[in-house]
Amino acid sequence: MTMKFCSHCGLDRLEIRIPEGDTLSRFVCANCGTIHYQNPKIVVGCLPEWDGQVLLCRRAIEPRHGLWTLPAGFLENGETLPAGAIRETLEEANARVALGDLYTVISLPQINQVYMMFRARLEDVDFRPGAESLDVRLFDERDIPWEALAFRTIARTLRNWFLDRKSGVFPLRLSDLSRRPPVPPDLLGAA
Amino acid sequence: MTMKFCSHCGLDRLEIRIPEGDTLSRFVCANCGTIHYQNPKIVVGCLPEWDGQVLLCRRAIEPRHGLWTLPAGFLENGETLPAGAIRETLEEANARVALGDLYTVISLPQINQVYMMFRARLEDVDFRPGAESLDVRLFDERDIPWEALAFRTIARTLRNWFLDRKSGVFPLRLSDLSRRPPVPPDLLGAA
Numbered sequence: 001m002t003m004k005f006c007s008h009c010g011l012d013r014l015e016i017r018i019p020e021g022d023t024l025s026r027f028v029c030a031n032c033g034t035i036h037y038q039n040p041k042i043v044v045g046c047l048p049e050w051d052g053q054v055l056l057c058r059r060a061i062e063p064r065h066g067l068w069t070l071p072a073g074f075l076e077n078g079e080t081l082p083a084g085a086i087r088e089t090l091e092e093a094n095a096r097v098a099l100g101d102l103y104t105v106i107s108l109p110q111i112n113q114v115y116m117m118f119r120a121r122l123e124d125v126d127f128r129p130g131a132e133s134l135d136v137r138l139f140d141e142r143d144i145p146w147e148a149l150a151f152r153t154i155a156r157t158l159r160n161w162f163l164d165r166k167s168g169v170f171p172l173r174l175s176d177l178s179r180r181p182p183v184p185p186d187l188l189g190a191a
Numbered sequence: 192m193t194m195k196f197c198s199h200c201g202l203d204r205l206e207i208r209i210p211e212g213d214t215l216s217r218f219v220c221a222n223c224g225t226i227h228y229q230n231p232k233i234v235v236g237c238l239p240e241w242d243g244q245v246l247l248c249r250r251a252i253e254p255r256h257g258l259w260t261l262p263a264g265f266l267e268n269g270e271t272l273p274a275g276a277i278r279e280t281l282e283e284a285n286a287r288v289a290l291g292d293l294y295t296v297i298s299l300p301q302i303n304q305v306y307m308m309f310r311a312r313l314e315d316v317d318f319r320p321g322a323e324s325l326d327v328r329l330f331d332e333r334d335i336p337w338e339a340l341a342f343r344t345i346a347r348t349l350r351n352w353f354l355d356r357k358s359g360v361f362p363l364r365l366s367d368l369s370r371r372p373p374v375p376p377d378l379l380g381a382a
Contacts, residue, residue, distance in 0.1 A: 003198040003199075004198060004199055004200075004201065005196055005197065005198050005199070005200065005201035006196065006198070007194040007195060007196050007197070007198040007227075008194075008195055008196070009195075009196065010195065010196030010201050010202070010203060011201070012201060021322060023282070024267060036198075037265070038268055039232045039233070039265055039266060039267065039268060040233060040266050040267075040268060040270070041230045042230070042231060042233065042305060074228070074230055075230060075231050075305070076215060076230065076231075077229055077230060077231060077300075077303040078300050078301070078303065079231070079298075079300055080298035080300050080367045081296065081298050081305060081365070082298075082365075082367075083300075091214070101363070101365075102296060102363060102365050105272065105293060105307075107270075107271035107272050107273075109268075109269050109270055109271050109274075110269070112268040112269065114233060114266070114272060116296075131212065172292070172293060172363050174272070174273075174292075174293050176271045176273075
């Protein structure tokens with residue numbers, strides 16, 4: 001978030017500069033000297049499985065209202081990664097899961113996020129949409145709404161999972177997602 | 192960090208309360224309505240190996256000035272996890288590493304951090320202390336200064352690594368570190 005005022009002294013004398021002994025630009029208050037560090041956030045969630053099907057939530061909030069996602073959200077202060085994944089699944093799908101291994105870890109440097117998705121098994125099928133979901137459903141692989149997924153991180157996690165399921169081995173999948181490079185105009189619409 | 196003034200409007204009318212539709216307490220500005228979310232930070236680093244020895248840095252900064260640590264620090268905005276681990280190793284030890292797998296992931300809910308440590312191999316032994324280090328050295332297992340390590344996350348990562356090295360298999364180690372429970376007075380000093 002862009003800062004207009006120093007949260008320590010309240011004045012509007014913030015500068016963007018490299019503090020002494022540092023190597024990166026920060027918001028620095030020219031009045032009181034406070035350095036306001038900003039760091040990436042963790043998005044934590046899981047891939048809940050039930051009898052070969054995967055649970056997806058249809059988003060009732062922006063961004064990507066109406067598109068489908070795995071239950072996930074920002075890790076909160078005071079929370080462990082597994083606790084965050086379980087909480088998000090309960091909030092978005094009213095679903096209880098037994099959490100498995102950490103499965104995908106995806107850096108998104110352009111939006112200052114790191115996704116961390118666990119494998120999970122639903123404990124029952126007594127789920128229903130939470131306040132942030134329009135719908136919650138179980139999908140077979142052939143029915144996954146690939147064209148209506150909310151985020152590339154979710155598509156990648158699902159693709160990896162269906163591939164790894166063939167072998168029954170689910171190694172940790174560490175990767176990055178960068179902004180798509182612009183498509184040259186003469187290639188737009190090409191096959 | 193505790194906020195005194197709203198960084199959006201500059202007034203000192205921040206309240207700690209649960210915003211509508213939320214479940215957790217946040218800093219909320221009673222003047223402009225801005226909700227100031229605060230989330231855990233990622234500490235990223237690596238365990239640099241060279242011919243069976245491990246590189247440690249002696250801290251020149253607080254906290255834990257004078258104690259030994261693996262190269263690690265806060266992931267920066269705009270950075271991927273591997274890039275952060277490589278940067279921290281260069282900054283603290285002037286050391287270049289080939290990064291391996293993600294190895295330990297440790298939630299520290301009481302201080303709102305998640306440690307993420309990679310395995311790594313030094314590319315050469317032309318290292319020297321960076322501005323935040325007093326000393327940088329390679330240690331055999333028997334010489335690790337266990338009583339002078341800076342953080343429990345670092346001790347755990349090293350212990351796991353020396354154990355896993357015996358089998359040559361280094362699975363992802365996901366865990367939590369909670370505040371130590373207070374020791375009952377009658378147990379203090381007990382064997």
